[in-house]
Structures are given as C-alpha cells and as structure tokens.
Amino acid sequence: MTNTHKDFSQVGLKDEEEDFIDILEDRRHSSDLSFAFRTFSPQPYKVAPPCSTAELNRVVLESQFLRYVTKEVAVEMDLSVEEVQEEARGILGEMSQNLQLGFIRLMAYTFNKVFKRLYSSIFVNMEGLNRLHQATQENPVILMPNHRSYIDFLVISYIMFLYDIPIPVIAAGIPLAGMKIVGEILRRSGAFFIRRAIGSDKLYWAVLSEYVRTIVRKGFAPLEFFVEGFRSRTLKSVSPKLGMMHMVLEPFFKGEVFDITLLPISISYDRVLEESLLAHELLGVPKPKESTMGLLKASRVLSENYGCMHVNFGRPLSVRQLCEGRINRCQYNLIPRDLPEKPTAEAQACVSWLAHLVVRNQEQGSQISPWSLMCGLLLQVPTRVLTEEGFPWHQLTEKTLWLRKLALDFGGRLNWPDGVPDSDVMSSTATLHRGIVQCKAGRVFLVQQDEPARTHPVRPEEGVMKTAAAALMLVSYRNQCLHVFVRPALLATAMHITKSTQRDELLAFFSFLQDVFSYEFIFIPGESLQDFEEACRLLKKCGAIHANQQEVAAAQGGMEVLSFLQELLKPFIHSYQLVFRYLCEAESDILTEKEFGLAVRGLATKLLLTGKKCFHAFSLNS
Ligand SMILES: CCCCCCCCCCCCCCCC(=O)SCCNC(=O)CCNC(=O)[C@H](O)C(C)(C)COP(=O)(O)OP(=O)(O)OC[C@H]1O[C@@H](n2cnc3c(N)ncnc32)[C@H](O)[C@@H]1OP(=O)(O)O
Numbered sequence: 357m358t359n360t361h362k363d364f365s366q367v368g369l370k371d372e373e374e375d376f377i378d379i380l381e382d383r384r385h386s387s388d389l390s391f392a393f394r395t396f397s398p399q400p401y402k403v404a405p406p407c408s409t410a411e412l413n414r415v416v417l418e419s420q421f422l423r424y425v426t427k428e429v430a431v432e433m434d435l436s437v438e439e440v441q442e443e444a445r446g447i448l449g450e451m452s453q454n455l456q457l458g459f460i461r462l463m464a465y466t467f468n469k470v471f472k473r474l475y476s477s478i479f480v481n482m483e484g485l486n487r488l489h490q491a492t493q494e495n496p497v498i499l500m501p502n503h504r505s506y507i508d509f510l511v512i513s514y515i516m517f518l519y520d521i522p523i524p525v526i527a528a529g530i531p532l533a534g535m536k537i538v539g540e541i542l543r544r545s546g547a548f549f550i551r552r553a554i555g556s557d558k559l560y561w562a563v564l565s566e567y568v569r570t571i572v573r574k575g576f577a578p579l580e581f582f583v584e585g586f587r588s589r590t591l592k593s594v595s596p597k598l599g600m601m602h603m604v605l606e607p608f609f610k611g612e613v614f615d616i617t618l619l620p621i622s623i624s625y626d627r628v629l630e631e632s633l634l635a636h637e638l639l640g641v642p643k644p645k646e647s648t649m650g651l652l653k654a655s656r657v658l659s660e661n662y663g664c665m666h667v668n669f670g671r672p673l674s675v676r677q678l679c680e681g682r683i684n685r686c687q688y689n690l691i692p693r694d695l696p697e698k699p700t701a702e703a704q705a706c707v708s709w710l711a712h713l714v715v716r717n718q719e720q721g722s723q724i725s726p727w728s729l730m731c732g733l734l735l736q737v738p739t740r741v742l743t744e745e746g747f748p749w750h751q752l753t754e755k756t757l758w759l760r761k762l763a764l765d766f767g768g769r770l771n772w773p774d775g776v777p778d779s780d781v782m783s784s785t786a787t788l789h790r791g792i793v794q795c796k797a798g799r800v801f802l803v804q805q806d807e808p809a810r811t812h813p814v815r816p817e818e819g820v821m822k823t824a825a826a827a828l829m830l831v832s833y834r835n836q837c838l839h840v841f842v843r844p845a846l847l848a849t850a851m852h853i854t855k856s857t858q859r860d861e862l863l864a865f866f867s868f869l870q871d872v873f874s875y876e877f878i879f880i881p882g883e884s885l886q887d888f889e890e891a892c893r894l895l896k897k898c899g900a901i902h903a904n905q906q907e908v909a910a911a912q913g914g915m916e917v918l919s920f921l922q923e924l925l926k927p928f929i930h931s932y933q934l935v936f937r938y939l940c941e942a943e944s945d946i947l948t949e950k951e952f953g954l955a956v957r958g959l960a961t962k963l964l965l966t967g968k969k970c971f972h973a974f975s976l977n978s
C-alpha cells in the first residue's frame with residue numbers, strides 16, 4: 357500500500373482491468389445453512405483491539421468534546437448539564453449500532469437464498485478484495501460504495517462475511533430504524549442510524565461526529581457510508597455530501613491516526629431492483645414509506661430475474677498521501693483537539709476534493725452494460741417512433757456495436773460477455789428488460805409502464821405518464837454510461853456552439869459548461885484543464901478531431917462521433933433552459949429547494965401533457 361496510492365492520486369484513477377469471479381457459483385452447490393455457520397475469522401486491525409458496543413458508547417459519552425458541547429448547550433438552552441447529558445444519551449441510543457455475529461449469520465442465510473434467486477451472477481474482483489483485506493489490518497478503512505439500490509449494503513456485508521473481512525458498521529438513514537423487527541435486525545447487523553436533515557441541532561451534530569470519529573480512531577471495524585447520501589434516482593452519480601466525509605477525515609487532520617484508507621466501491625447492476633419505483637418517484641409518485649409490511653409485500657420481486665451484478669473494489673486511497681500539500685495539519689496543534697471548531701476553508705476544500713475524487717473513482721470502476729449503450733442510442737430516436745412504429749432491431753444492433761467501440765476507446769469498462777455472439781448478447785439484454793422495450797417483427801418498441809401501486813382512480817394523463825415512466829427508465833440506464841462520454845461531449849458541444857477552433861476559446865466554453873452542469877455530472881474541483889485535455893485526447897484517439905497546442909478542429913469523418921456526443925448532451929441543455937425559463941417567469945423570488953423541485957416537475961408534466969417530450973427534465977440531479 358505505498359506507491360499505488362501516489363500514482364492513483366496523480367493520474368486520476370485509472371487502473372488495469374481486473375478479473376472478476378462469480379461468487380454465487382460455489383454457493384449454488386452448497387447448503388445455505390453451512391454457509392451461514394461457516395467459520396468467520398477476520399484478521400484484526402493491528403493497532404487496536406476489538407471494541408464492544410457498550411465500550412464505544414461509553415467512550416463517546418465521556419469524551420472531552422461531548423462534555424464541552426454539553427456544557428455549552430446547557431447554558432444556551434438554560435438547562436442543567438444532567439438534562440443535556442440525558443438527551444445526548446438518548447441520541448446515542450437511537451443512533452448506535454449493535455453488531456453481533458449471530459445476526460450476520462442470520463442475514464447470511466437469508467441473503468444467500470435471496471441473491472441466488474435474484475441474480476444469475478455476482479461478480480467480484482478478487483484483487484480488490486485482497487487489497488482490502490490487507491488494508492483493514494493496517495489503517496482505519498472507510499468503505500465508500502456508490503448507491504443505486506437497497507441491495508448495495510447487503511451485498512457488501514455478504515462479501516465481507518464470505519471472505520473473512522471484518523464486517524463494517526454502516527451509516528443508515530433513520531427511517532430504516534423505524535421498521536418493526538427489521539430495524540433492530542439491521543442495527544445488530546452493523547447499521548447505525550442518522551437523522552436525515554440535522555440542520556442546526558448542535559447536540560446532535562456533536563454526538564454524531566464524536567461517534568463517527570471514535571469509530572475511525574478505534575478502527576475496530578471498517579466504517580461504510582454512502583457519500584452520495586441516498587440512492588441515486590437517476591442512476592447517475594450524485595454530488596457528494598460532505599458532512600460525514602468531514603467527520604471521517606478529522607481524526608487524520610488532527611493527527612489522531614497516522615493514516616486513513618478510503619475504499620471506493622463500484623456496484624453495477626444489469627437491472628436495478630427498484631427500477632420502476634425510482635422512475636415513478638422521478639415523476640412525482642411519493643416513495644413508499646420504509647416499513648416491514650412494505651418489505652413483505654415487495655417479496656414478489658423475488659420471482660423476477662435481475663441479471664448480473666458487478667462489485668468492483670477500487671484501489672485503496674491513502675488520505676495521508678492524497679492530502680500532502682493540500683492541508684496544513686500544524687494548524688490543529690494550536691488549539692486543544694477536544695474543542696469544537698469550524699472547519700477552515702482549506703479543510704473544507706480538501707474534504708470536497710477527496711469526496712469528488714472518490715465518486716469519480718466509483719464511476720471509473722463501474723461496469724457498463726450493453727443495455728446502457730442501447731438506451732443511449734434509443735433515446736436519440738424520436739419517442740413517437742419508439743411508441744408507434746418501432747425502431748429497426750438490425751439498426752440498433754449495428755449502432756450499439758459502433759458505440760461499444762467508442763466506449764472502449766474512451767476507456768469505459770464494458771460488461772460485454774466474451775465468446776457469445778453479439779446478436780445473442782443484444783437479444784438476451786432486451787429480454788432482461790422486456791418491461792421497458794419489446795421486440796416485435798424486427799422492431800423495438802417502448803413498453804408503457806403501469807404504476808407500481810395504484811392508490812387513486814385512473815387519470816386522463818395516465819397514458820402519457822406511462823410512456824414517460826418507460827422513457828425515464830431508458831434515461832436512467834443510459835445515465836450509467838454517461839461518465840465515459842461526458843467530457844468529450846462537452847468539448848463536442850463547445851466546438852459546435854462557439855464554431856471556434858481556438859484552444860483557449862474552447863477551453864473557456866468547456867469550463868463554462870462544466871460550471872453550469874457541476875451538479876449534474878461529477879467534475880473534480882479545480883481539474884477543468886485536465887478534463888479538457890482528456891476530452892481532446894479521447895476525441896483525437898477515436899479520430900474525431902485534430903488537435904495541437906493552438907487549435908482543435910473536427911476531423912474529416914469525425915462528424916458521426918461529434919454529433920452523437922452533442923445529441924447526448926442536448927437533453928440536459930434543454931432541461932436547464934426549461935428550468936431557467938421557469939426561474940425568470942416565477943412569481944416568487946424565493947423558493948425552497950422542495951418548492952423549486954415541485955414547480956419544475958409541475959411545469960414538465962404540463963409540457964408532457966401538451967405533447968412535448970421533455971421527460972429528461974424529470975431526471976435532473978439538481
Ligand atoms: C452476510 C450478510 C450480511 C448483511 C448485513 C446487512 C447490513 C445492513 C446494514 C444496514 C445499513 C443500511 C444503510 C442504508 C444506507 C442509507 O441509509 S444512505 C443515507 C444515510 N447516509 C448518509 O446520508 C451519509 C452521507 N450524508 C452526509 O454526509 C450528510 O452530510 C449528513 C451527515 C447526513 C448530514 O446531512 P445534512 O443534515 O443534510 O447536512 P449537510 O448538507 O451535510 O450539511 C448541513 C449543514 O450543517 C453543517 N455541518 C456539517 N458538519 C457539521 C458539524 N460537525 N457540526 C455542525 N454543523 C455541521 C454544514 O456545514 C452545512 O451547513 P451549510 O453549508 O448548509 O451552512
């Protein structure tokens with residue numbers, strides 16, 4: 357764990373393709389019970405002994421930091437110190453995990469059965485696991501997966517159990533704690549529960565941050581959290597949340613631990629379990645409340661096939677190496693470590709940079725399915741053709757193979773099975789997604805979706821909404837491959853709009869587009885020039901442009917690539933224009949984020965009903 361870190365931070369993340377193995381293969385030939393009762397003997401973290409739940413909670417409550425904040429809150433709220441301490445104890449009781457191996461075994465038994473039913477394969481990169489194995493013994497490890505499905509945290513703990521790696525404790529949204537029986541099972545399987553919007557609750561922030569820091573300092577188990585903060589409804593990466601990231605890094609900033617290892621994990625699904633629910637949420641159907649009853653009702657998903665899943669454990673990132681030259685840790689020596697303090701601008705920038713770097717690593721480690729490429733192409737076909745006439749299958753095949761080559765040229769990791777004829781890959785992909793597209797007489801049609809659970813009488817606009825749901829699923833699956841194309845697409849758009857061939861002018865416009873779309877796509881702060889250079893390199897590599905130190909120009913024969921890329925970005929530009937138009941015309945100058953989201957969705961629905969196909973506007977991150 358030395359040189360690899362340095363290289364990784366500098367070159368921005370690329371590593372060699374690694375081999376994946378299907379971990380379900382052996383599980384299918386052995387009993388669920390023997391799996392659940394297998395010997396579990398992870399190598400412990402070499403610096404510190406294991407730590408019980410009671411001990412962890414005691415250390416948090418007795419910390420100098422919490423004592424100090426408790427006194428402050430008591431004065432501010434005109435309460436006694438004992439009363440505030442009691443409240444802090446209550447918060448910790450609501451929050452704390454109670455990991456027990458017996459419950460992990462119970463979950464192992466259950467999910468061994470569930471996974472074998474849902475998935476044909478779960479592919480894992482063993483080299484990544486070996487690196488993680490090593491890392492857990494050396495430094496506190498933070499597992500940072502992307503978040504697309506409830507399956508994410510289940511599969512990671514399952515893999516840890518299977519390969520004798522310490523089971524992580526996981527930050528979970530508080531609604532999961534409220535599920536009868538299940539909430540407690542999750543707590544005993546390692547979940548610690550955090551409130552969603554903490555706002556200005558000083559005592560809550562203090563308990564949570566001390567709890568997280570103590571887990572990191574003690575390092576007895578990996579800490580897992582979803583830096584995106586929720587399941588991405590659009591299947592596109594979400595801008596990282598910084599609260600927990602900051603808490604996790606603080607012990608390093610303050611010199612309380614020598615180093616911390618961040619481990620990006622990319623989980624890619626052929627078919628996402630919640631695909632239809634997520635599309636309907638984008639259209640404004642409220643998310644069903646997390647409940648045990650809801651979970652039991654959802655068990656019908658077990659009868660369907662969700663294809664394969666890839667879990668790619670990325671390269672461990674050494675915070676110590678990455679922060680070199682970015683943060684002056686001496687400043688932390690000037691104030692007592694146990695006193696609360698506002699993070700400096702330098703620390704905030706460093707936290708944000710690291711969080712973006714991790715999400716970018718997650719993107720680069722994700723596997724792109726043939727379906728994602730097909731969706732990218734189908735979305736460039738007018739919706740009317742897809743719903744009424746159908747799009748010729750042979751043309752879709754031809755174009756998908758063309759796009760596969762482009763994605764590979766751009767460095768994407770493709771999950772395209774070897775040794776299977778391309779036509780078979782395409783048709784089995786379409787079969788897996790027959791809830792979204794159907795092939796009839798050599799043409800592909802968009803299927804019209806039913807709402808997952810109808811709770812109201814049939815509305816006149818339902819037909820339009822059904823098509824929109826299917827189209828939104830195409831959009832979401834297309835989004836899974838966007839990170840591969842987005843930089844070249846920004847450059848293609850800059851070339852098209854500015855009509856310039858001057859490198860400086862193109863760079864300026866490229867940077868402007870990056871600013872506009874900074875919540876839509878993941879760009880590492882301060883790396884605009886590197887992104888531009890990368891876009892030039894990739895477009896040059898595939899023969900779409902000529903570029904030298906002064907000029908960038910379209911190459912003869914480059915138009916097919918350039919116009920595909922422009923078309924890819926167009927729906928985002930149109931959707932943003934729609935939003936800007938709304939803002940210009942809005943009666944109120946001040947809108948909350950929620951009001952704004954509702955208003956834009958309302959406007960997009962109105963446009964949909966008048967026949968304008970603006971379903972992309974439902975699928976914005978921001
Ligand atoms: C074998 C098989 C086994 C199977 C075994 C199964 C295992 C089964 C386990 C289940 C496990 C489930 C797992 C579910 C998965 C999720 O539930 S994902 C959702 C939960 N996780 C997360 O959200 C993590 C990421 N989120 C964050 O980091 C967020 O920042 C937080 C910490 C939640 C806070 O969110 P927030 O309140 O929205 O706050 P945020 O926007 O970050 O900041 C708000 C303000 O507070 C300020 N602030 C930040 N930090 C502080 C601070 N320390 N003090 C004071 N103010 C602060 C900020 O500066 C900001 O100020 P402004 O800039 O607005 O002025």
Ligand SMILES: O=C(CO)COP(=O)(O)O
Pocket residue numbers: 505506529585586587588643
């Ligand atoms: O993240 C969650 C648990 O996985 C729950 O929150 P969301 O439903 O907003 O994703």
